[in-house]
Amino acid sequence: MNASTYSLAELCIAQCAEIWRDQGEVLATGFGVLPRLGAGLAKLTFNPDLLMTDGEAYLLSEPVSLGPRASRDAAIEGWMPYSRTFDLLWGGRRHALVGPVQVDRFGQMNISLIGDYTKPKAAILGVRGLAGNSISHANSMFVPNHSPRVFVEGEVDMVCSAGYNPARWPGGRIPADLRVGRVVTDLAVLDFGGANHAPRLLSVHPGVTVDQVRAATGFPLEVGARTPETAPPTAEQLVVIRERLDPKDLRSTVFKGDPPGDRR
Amino acid sequence: MKGKPMDKRLTSTDVVARLRDGMTIGIGGWATRRKPMALIREILRSPLRDLTVVSYGGPDVGLLAAAGKIRKLIFGFVSLDVLPLDMHFRNARQAGAFEVMELDEGMVQLGLRAAAMRVPFLPTPVGLGTDILKRNPELQLVRSPYANAEELVAMPALKLDAALLHVTESDARGNCVIMSPDPFFDDLMARAANEVFISCERIVATEKICSHERARYQPFERSIVTGVVDSPFGAHPTAGVPGYGIDVEHLKQYNAATSPEAWAEYRRCFVDLDSHDDYIAAAGGRGKLASIPPPVY
Numbered sequence: 104m105n106a107s108t109y110s111l112a113e114l115c116i117a118q119c120a121e122i123w124r125d126q127g128e129v130l131a132t133g134f135g136v137l138p139r140l141g142a143g144l145a146k147l148t149f150n151p152d153l154l155m156t157d158g159e160a161y162l163l164s165e166p167v168s169l170g171p172r173a174s175r176d177a178a179i180e181g182w183m184p185y186s187r188t189f190d191l192l193w194g195g196r197r198h199a200l201v202g203p204v205q206v207d208r209f210g211q212m213n214i215s216l217i218g219d220y221t222k223p224k225a226a227i228l229g230v231r232g233l234a235g236n237s238i239s240h241a242n243s244m245f246v247p248n249h250s251p252r253v254f255v256e257g258e259v260d261m262v263c264s265a266g267y268n269p270a271r272w273p274g275g276r277i278p279a280d281l282r283v284g285r286v287v288t289d290l291a292v293l294d295f296g297g298a299n300h301a302p303r304l305l306s307v308h309p310g311v312t313v314d315q316v317r318a319a320t321g322f323p324l325e326v327g328a329r330t331p332e333t334a335p336p337t338a339e340q341l342v343v344i345r346e347r348l349d350p351k352d353l354r355s356t357v358f359k360g361d362p363p364g365d366r367r
Numbered sequence: 368m369k370g371k372p373m374d375k376r377l378t379s380t381d382v383v384a385r386l387r388d389g390m391t392i393g394i395g396g397w398a399t400r401r402k403p404m405a406l407i408r409e410i411l412r413s414p415l416r417d418l419t420v421v422s423y424g425g426p427d428v429g430l431l432a433a434a435g436k437i438r439k440l441i442f443g444f445v446s447l448d449v450l451p452l453d454m455h456f457r458n459a460r461q462a463g464a465f466e467v468m469e470l471d472e473g474m475v476q477l478g479l480r481a482a483a484m485r486v487p488f489l490p491t492p493v494g495l496g497t498d499i500l501k502r503n504p505e506l507q508l509v510r511s512p513y514a515n516a517e518e519l520v521a522m523p524a525l526k527l528d529a530a531l532l533h534v535t536e537s538d539a540r541g542n543c544v545i546m547s548p549d550p551f552f553d554d555l556m557a558r559a560a561n562e563v564f565i566s567c568e569r570i571v572a573t574e575k576i577c578s579h580e581r582a583r584y585q586p587f588e589r590s591i592v593t594g595v596v597d598s599p600f601g602a603h604p605t606a607g608v609p610g611y612g613i614d615v616e617h618l619k620q621y622n623a624a625t626s627p628e629a630w631a632e633y634r635r636c637f638v639d640l641d642s643h644d645d646y647i648a649a650a651g652g653r654g655k656l657a658s659i660p661p662p663v664y
Contacts, residue, residue: 265496
């Protein structure tokens with residue numbers, strides 16, 4: 104890949120980074136390779152005030168590159184053990200980028216299980232911290248396999264995070280400060296900014312059609328008169344991704360065959 | 368007349384002999400870090416059964432699940448971090464082998480804190496709008512008595528009969544320090560429990576543990592500690608930083624041992640041994656374990 108071409112992974116990293124634009128001095132937590140790279144890219148290019156951890160117990164002064172490294176040498180600016188992470192997140196100054204296994208039209212996520220609660224077809228992680236995260240701070244999502252199996256028709260099998268289903272709130276009153284952010288996928292960028300928090304198509308990746316996105320989504324999407332194409336990463340961003348954040352090219356392992364970002 | 372200070376040193380066999388069938392046991396550490404694994408393996412060798420386990424789960428839960436020791440699991444997740452899914456937990460959970468109380472991990476913290484504070488519950492918005500409430504019908508809501516009268520989840524106290532923790536160093540009375548980067552919620556587990564058993568990398572003299580600087584690494588005071596077990600590499604295959612990192616190769620072997628034959632073989636090699644020294648030898652010896660680097664993310 105050179106500066107004029109870019110991979111799908113690099114396109115997604117740049118879109119993941121956009122999550123943290125104009126977010127101020129929040130803890131940026133990205134789960135998985137591309138979300139982590141996105142957080143690092145945001146911090147190094149347009150939001151230097153972000154807080155990031157090393158995944159262990161420290162706040163990093165600067166993002167570290169992915170893969171084996173002498174992490175003990177990374178400059179730190181503070182301590183962030185789990186107890187403090189909860190103290191921080193309950194206060195709301197965090198924006199997480201999560202990789203759910205299911206998402207529904209209410210923005211509710213599932214990372215716990217597929218099937219029945221008492222005898223699941225597939226036990227995954229457990230609800231982890233999604234309930235507390237969703238009630239406390241903004242959460243966006245990265246979905247590498249945009250399909251009706253992820254974007255399900257009904258509700259997700261185990262609602263781990265709070266979302267915009269009025270039936271789940273007393274008197275149908277959804278908390279005013281609930282913040283379900285964007286969804287970056289391998290096909291498009293979505294959010295829940297439609298009428299009454301309906302899911303909405305914000306942009307399609309180069310070479311992807313609106314119909315393709317609709318067919319791969321188990322629920323209806325609000326679509327504007329003209330859907331823009333997802334903005335490609337800038338030349339500066341590509342340099343930061345390739346030379347600074349991911350010199351070992353772990354991003355190329357995320358999508359099968361490491362396809363180009365422009366699929367025309 | 369001057370009395371003699373208490374000596375709380377026990378063997379891991381002593382500790383497990385003091386536990387009873389049906390007890391609620393809290394296990395310290397987090398996923399693949401500082402789990403009291405030597406004590407867990409001792410439970411596997413014992414007839415102890417029907418346990419209710421509270422854990423930020425890793426291979427501690429997987430081993431107990433594989434051995435059929437769990438009646439109920441109270442948890443937010445079970446993970447091996449580097450290997451996202453623990454297959455022993457997964458298989459047991461999918462077979463419906465035990466009851467579950469699946470919670471947000473912050474709710475687990477609040478439940479332990481409530482028990483530590485001796486209050487019946489702590490109010491929180493965490494869990495509202497999710498299936499945590501639907502799947503755990505025992506969870507009740509409470510209305511704030513103050514101005515806006517909001518509805519909150521009343522997270523019940525998670526009282527523990529015993530807490531099992533692994534720390535860096537302790538003296539014979541239970542003055543201990545955790546020198547690894549994250550103390551996790553071991554302090555709340557200890558305060559939520561009737562009895563606290565700690566295993567440690569070394570038992571040392573009090574003056575060696577506590578300088579004024581090091582005192583800040585003490586998670587709780589000795590008066591809540593029931594017993595202290597000398598257990599070098601006692602967290603293996605989870606990390607005991609400083610000292611040793613996560614043994615990823617061992618965890619892979621453990622995670623692959625899911626067929627009845629493979630599990631029997633794993634047990635034979637790493638669980639059904641005569642002593643903890645035999646375990647250290649089986650796992651590769653002190654030199655090898657001490658060379659496992661700290662985890663990097």
